[in-house]
Amino acid sequence: MKKWLTNNKYYFIGAMISSLCGFCYWKFxxxxxxxxxxxxxxxxxxxxxxMMGALVASMFKKEEKQTPA
Structure with missing residues (x-):
């Protein structure tokens, strides 16, 4: 579970920041x-x-290079 959270931390950070921005947009x-x-x-x-924050944050996640077998 911890490995899954660390692999997807950019999605969660982007989603949390953008959901706060979405709420502020509604409020103000x-x-x-x-x-x-x-x-x-x-x-x-x-x-x-x-949702938009997670999609934008996914653009910055680095792809892992796979070695040929």
């Missing part, structure tokens, strides 16, 4: 009418931010 900018799909609720905004 948000959607006044409530008709916006993403920013109408804090849960939607935070989950969307977490």
């Amino acid at each position: 900018i948000g959607c006044a009418s409530g008709t916006c799909a993403i920013t109408s609720k804090p849960v939607n905004s935070s989950l969307y931010g977490a």
